[in-house]
Structure formats: C-alpha cells, structure tokens
Amino acid sequence: MDTSMASxxxxxxxxxxxxxxxxxxxxxxxxxxxxxxxxxxxxSLFGESLKTTTKSSLRVVKANSSAITRCAIGDSLEExxxxxxxxxxxxxxxxxxxxxxxxxxxxxxxxxxxxxQCVNTFGDEQLAVDVLAxxxxxxxxxxxxxxKYACSEELPELQDMGGxxxxxxxxxxxxxxxxxxxxxxxxxxxxxxVWPGDKLTGVTGGDQVAAAMGIYGxxxxxxxxxxxxxGTHEFLLLDDGKWQHxxxxxxxxxxxxxCPGNLRATYDNPDxxxxxxxxxxxxxxLRYTGGMVPDVNQIIVKEKGIFTNVTSPxxxxxxxxxxxxxxxGLLIEKAGGYSSDGTKSVLDKVIENLxxxxxxxxxxxNEIIRFEKTLYGSSRLEEPVPVxx
Numbered sequence: 001m002d003t004s005m006a007s008x009x010x011x012x013x014x015x016x017x018x019x020x021x022x023x024x025x026x027x028x029x030x031x032x033x034x035x036x037x038x039x040x041x042x043x044s045l046f047g048e049s050l051k052t053t054t055k056s057s058l059r060v061v062k063a064n065s066s067a068i069t070r071c072a073i074g075d076s077l078e079e080x081x082x083x084x085x086x087x088x089x090x091x092x093x094x095x096x097x098x099x100x101x102x103x104x105x106x107x108x109x110x111x112x113x114x115x116x117q118c119v120n121t122f123g124d125e126q127l128a129v130d131v132l133a134x135x136x137x138x139x140x141x142x143x144x145x146x147x148k149y150a151c152s153e154e155l156p157e158l159q160d161m162g163g164x165x166x167x168x169x170x171x172x173x174x175x176x177x178x179x180x181x182x183x184x185x186x187x188x189x190x191x192x193x194v195w196p197g198d199k200l201t202g203v204t205g206g207d208q209v210a211a212a213m214g215i216y217g218x219x220x221x222x223x224x225x226x227x228x229x230x231g232t233h234e235f236l237l238l239d240d241g242k243w244q245h246x247x248x249x250x251x252x253x254x255x256x257x258x259c260p261g262n263l264r265a266t267y268d269n270p271d272x273x274x275x276x277x278x279x280x281x282x283x284x285x286l287r288y289t290g291g292m293v294p295d296v297n298q299i300i301v302k303e304k305g306i307f308t309n310v311t312s313p314x315x316x317x318x319x320x321x322x323x324x325x326x327x328x329g330l331l332i333e334k335a336g337g338y339s340s341d342g343t344k345s346v347l348d349k350v351i352e353n354l355x356x357x358x359x360x361x362x363x364x365x366n367e368i369i370r371f372e373k374t375l376y377g378s379s380r381l382e383e384p385v386p387v388x389x
Contacts, residue, residue, distance in 0.1 A: 071083045071084060071233070071245060071248075072245070073245055073246060073247070073248070074244065074245060074246075075244075075245040076242060076243065076244060076245070077094075077095065077098055077222070077235055077242075077243035077244075077245070078091075078095070079245075080233065080235075080245050081094060081095070084226050084229040085226055085228070085229065087209075089146035089167055089168060089169065090146070090169065090194070090209060090210060090226075092144050092145070092146050093141070093144045093146050093147060093169055093171065093194060093210075094194075094210060094212070094224065095144075096140040096141065096143060096144040097137070097140055097141070097171075097192060097212065098222055098235075098243055099140060100133075100136045100137050100139070100140035100190075101190055101214035101220075101222055102220070102237060102241060102243075103136055104129075104132075104133045104136055104137075104175075104176070104190060104214065104216065105214070105216045105220040105237065107129055107132055107133070107136075108129055108133075108176070108182060108188065108216045109216070111129045111182060113182060113183035114183075117129075118179075118182045118183055128179075129176060129179060129182060130154060130175055130176040130179035131154065133175035133176040133190065134152050134154040134155065134175040134176075136175075137150075137152065137173055137175055137190070137192070138150060138152070138155075138159065138161075141161050141171055142161045142162060144161075144163065145162070145163055146163045146164070146167070146168050146169060147161040147162075147163040147168060147169055147170070147171055148160070148161060148162075148163045148164060148165050148168040148169065148170050148197070148198045149161060149170040149171075149198055149200060150170065150171045150172070150173070151172055151200060151322075151354060152172070152173050152174065152175055152323070153173070153174045153175065153320060153323045153324075154175055156323075156354045156355055157354070158170075158200065158354075165197060165198045166197075168196075168197065168198070169194050169195060169196055169197070169209070170194075170195045170196075170197065170198055170199060170200050171192055171193070171194050171195070172192065172193050172195075172200055172322045172323050172327075172354075173190065173191060173192035173193075173323060174190065174191040174192070174320075174323040174324050175190055176188055176189075176190060177189050177190065177191055177291060177292050177293045177324065178289075178290065178291030178292065178293060178294075181289070181290055181291055186217075186289050186290070186291055186294070187215055187216060187217030187218075187289065187291055187293070187294040188215075188216055188217075188291050188293065188294075189213050189214050189215045189216060189291065189292075189293025189294065189297070190213060190214040190293070191211075191212075191213045191292075191293060191323065191324050191327050191328060192211065192212055192213075192327060193205070193208045193210075193211045193322070193323075193326055193327035193330065194208060194209050194210040194211065195207055195208055195209065196209050200322060200351065200354065201351055201352060201353060201354060202350065202351070202352070203350070203351055204326075204347060204348060204349060204350055204351065205321070205325070205326030205327070205329050205330060205345075205346055205347035205348075205349065205351075206330075206345075206347040206348060208227060208326065208327065208330050208347075209226065209227050209228075210224060210225065210226045210227065210330075211224070211225055211326075211327035211328070211329075211330040211331050212224035212225070212327070212331070213293050213296075213297065213327070213328065213331065214293075215293055215294060215297055217294060219236060219237070220236070220237035221234050221235060221236055221237065221246075221297075222234075222235040222237070222243055223235070223297060223300065223331060224331075225330055225331050225334035225335070226334075227330070227334075230250060230334075231248045231249060231250045231334060231335065232248070232249045232250075232300055232331050232332075232334045232335035233245060233247070233248050233249075234246055234247040234248075234249070234300070234301070247301070249300050249301075249303060249335040249336065250335065250336050251303060251335075251336035252299060252300075252303055252304060252305075252332070252335055252336045252337030252338075252363065252364045252365075253303055253304050253364060254304060254364050254366055254367070255302070255303075255304025255305055255364070256279075256282065256283065256284040256285060257284060257285050257287055257298070257299075257302060257304055257305035257306070258279040258284040258285070258286060258287070258305065258306050258307075258308075259286075259287055259288045259295045259296075259298070259299075259305065259306065259307040259308070260276055260279070260286075260288060260308050261288070261292070261295070261307070261308060261309035261310075262309045262310060262311070262315055262318070262359075263276070264312070264314070264315040265310050265311055265312035265314075265315040266312075267312065267314065267315070268312045268313050268314050268315075269310060269311070269312035269313075269315075271374055271375045271376075272308075272310040272312065272375065274374055275308070275310075275370070275371065275374045275375065278370075278374070279306075287305070292309075292319070292324060292328070295307055296328050296331075296332065296362055299332065299335075299337060299362060299363060300331065300332065300335045300337075303335075304364060305363055305364070305367070306361065306362070306363035306364070306367035306368075306371065307360075307361065307362045307363060308360075308361045308371065309359055309360050309361075310359050310361075310375070311359045316357075317357040317358050317359050318357060319357060319358060319359070319360060320355060320356065320357055321346070321349060321351055321356040321357065321358050322351050322354055322355075322356065325346050325358055325360050326346060326347065326349070326351065328362065329345065329346040329347045329360075329362070330347060332362045332363075333345070333347060337362060337363060337364060337365075338362070338363065338364070338365050338367075338368040338381065339360065339361065339362050339368070340360070340361045340368050340371060340372055341358050341359055341360055342359060342361075342371075342372060342375050342376050343372065343376060343380065344380065346358065346360055365381055368381060369381050369382050
C-alpha cells in the first residue's frame with residue numbers, strides 16, 4: 001500500500017507504547033494538539049504487519065460473482081482493507097476515521113466528569129467530550145481528501161469537506177453515542193455510515209458502501225462492514241496503537257438475549273408490552289446499558305439476541321435514521337442478522353431529511369419475525385404457507 005494511505009491524520013494520534021509500558025499512564029503532553037501532519041510518517045502510525053499470513057491460511061469466497069480473498073484474523077487494518085476493496089478513496093476514509101476513533105478513545109478515557117458534563121482540559125482544550133469527538137471526526141474526514149460532504153448529530157447540516165463528488169464519499173456520524181453515560185463509566189461509542197458521491201438525502205441505508213462503529217469500553221474496538229465484502233469485522237486497539245483484526249461475524253443465530261430500549265412506550269403501546277412480557281416469561285437474559293452502540297454490538301459479538309426501540313403515542317421515536325439506525329443496520333445485516341422498522345428492513349427506508357427518526361429492531365431472523373408479527377400481525381420474513389391444490 002502506498003504511503004499516503006497510512007498518513008491520514010492531522011496529529012490526532014495516540015503515542016506509541018511498547019508492551020512493557022502498556023500499563024503506564026499516558027501523559028497529556030505526549031498528545032500532539034497541532035494539525036501539522038508533515039511530521040507524521042506512515043511507519044509511526046501502524047508499524048509492521050501484526051501477523052504473517054501464509055497463503056494456506058487464506059480462504060477464497062464468492063461475492064457478487066467474483067472471487068475475493070477473505071481477510072485473516074490477525075491482519076492489521078491496512079492489510080484487511082487492501083484485501084477487502086480496491087477503492088483507495090474508501091480505504092483512506094476508513095483509515096482516517098480509525099485514527100480519529102483511536103484519539104477519541106483516549107480523550108474519553110481521560111475526560112474529567114462533573115455533574116453535568118465530561119470535559120477534556122489538555123492544553124487549551126476545554127470541550128465537552130462529545131463536541132471534541134465531533135471536531136476530531138470532521139478534521140479526519142477533511143484530511144482524507146476523499147470526503148465531499150459530512151454531517152453529524154451534533155451539527156446536522158452538510159459541511160463541505162473539499163473532496164471530489166466523482167469518486168468521493170459523504171459521511172454521516174454520531175460522534176459519541178451515549179455521551180450522557182460517560183461519567184458512569186459505561187461503554188459508549190461512535191457510529192458512522194459512508195455513502196458514495198455527494199448525497200445524504202434521497203438515499204437509503206442500502207446505498208452505503210461502508211458503515212462502522214467505535215466502541216470505547218474495557219476494550220477499544222473498531223467494528224466495520226463493507227457493502228461488497230462478506231461479514232462484519234472487529235478490530236482491537238492494541239497497546240502500541242495498532243488495529244488488529246480479531247473477529248469476523250457472518251451469522252446471527254438464535255439465543256435468548258434481549259435489549260429493550262424506550263420501555264416507556266409499553267405504557268401506551270400494548271403490542272410492545274406484549275413483546276416485552278414474552279421475553280420475560282420465556283426467561284430471556286436482559287442485557288441493556290442505555291448506550292445504543294454497546295447494546296447493538298453485543299448482538300454481533302455474541303452472535304445472537306434482539307435489540308428493540310419501539311415508539312408509542314407518548315414516547316416518540318428518538319433514533320435518527322441517517323446517523324444511527326442505517327449504519328448499524330448495515331453492520332447487523334452484513335453480520336448475518338436482520339433489521340426492521342416493523343414492516344421492512346431499515347436499509348430500505350429512504351432518508352428524506354437529515355433528522356428523520358424511526359423505531360427499529362435488530363436481531364436474528366426468528367427474533368425479527370416475532371417482532372414484526374407481534375407489533376403488526378405479520379412478517380415479510382415468514383415463509384408463505386403453500387396453498388393446497
């Protein structure tokens with residue numbers, strides 16, 4: 001890969017740590033606050049390959065009628081992307097976002113939290129961590145040189161990033177989903193979707209070429225999926241600042257794990273209340289944190305379960321289709337799961353406005369069938385019963 005693919009951050013980097021210093025505290029002064037990227041070298045970003053892969057360890061699968069090499073566990077992020085796509089612009093966008101996620105993880109971990117917000121006070125920075133994350137992501141996209149437009153949940157207006165329309169991309173992101181629970185030390189995360197060209201309205205989630213989330217918890221992970229490559233892939237942030245491929249998910253199976261959001265809706269949505277009572281009666285394991293990123297990520301990691309966030313007359317939809325629902329929908333469906341707004345996949349919903357909101361469920365096929373049938377009486381996924389001759 002050429003050097004320019006690795007040089008994709010305006011000093012939004014964590015310091016490199018040797019393994020014998022991995023438990024040492026990072027000093028704030030070691031984080032560069034300048035935007036001078038010329039001092040960066042590609043070797044200082046990711047180093048050598050994390051794992052030597054022999055030809056025998058690679059598998060070939062069929063996708064879109066062409067043979068492609070499936071990436072090996074242990075690959076670095078660069079190695080993975082070089083095998084997953086030939087689009088150097090997309091590689092650069094995903095690499096630059098990976099650098100931003102790495103820095104956000106450090107900022108979240110070292111934020112000082114008061115009664116109302118968590119702030120980072122290194123150098124001249126005195127910003128709430130969600131605002132700081134927002135800035136880092138916009139900077140990364142501008143520096144990628146392949147992003148035409150970007151917008152975020154914090155700034156829901158199209159921002160011109162200077163990239164090309166032809167061969168470029170538009171990116172929508174939630175910079176820090178769950179920022180209100182940072183002070184409780186729960187896991188939080190970043191969500192983003194990548195669309196080709198210069199449109200973020202009049203498109204569907206199915207038009208995304210890639211989607212990803214960063215999870216900042218006991219581990220920092222970068223979970224991504226590409227439209228034309230099999231599976232959803234998890235990368236772990238190592239002590240030396242490298243992203244290492246640690247998991248591939250291609251199937252979401254059945255299992256009694258449920259994550260019910262917006263439970264207030266059960267008060268005046270009897271069908272949602274009926275669904276929740278089913279989970280309780282059937283002794284499903286409750287796993288809910290209040291952060292959408294970890295709550296959806298567990299379905300991919302555990303390869304089972306159901307996440308729901310349902311509306312009612314008094315508990316309206318809060319989740320945004322563009323910034324949250326559609327990107328996570330691509331991650332779930334590429335992992336072998338299903339999504340639904342009650343009647344169809346969320347990837348089939350047209351994004352009319354940047355602030356469109358919707359109810360949603362993610363999970364295994366049978367769980368989505370149960371969700372749709374309980375709320376609306378039928379499911380598009382259920383096999384039709386043959387008519388007798």
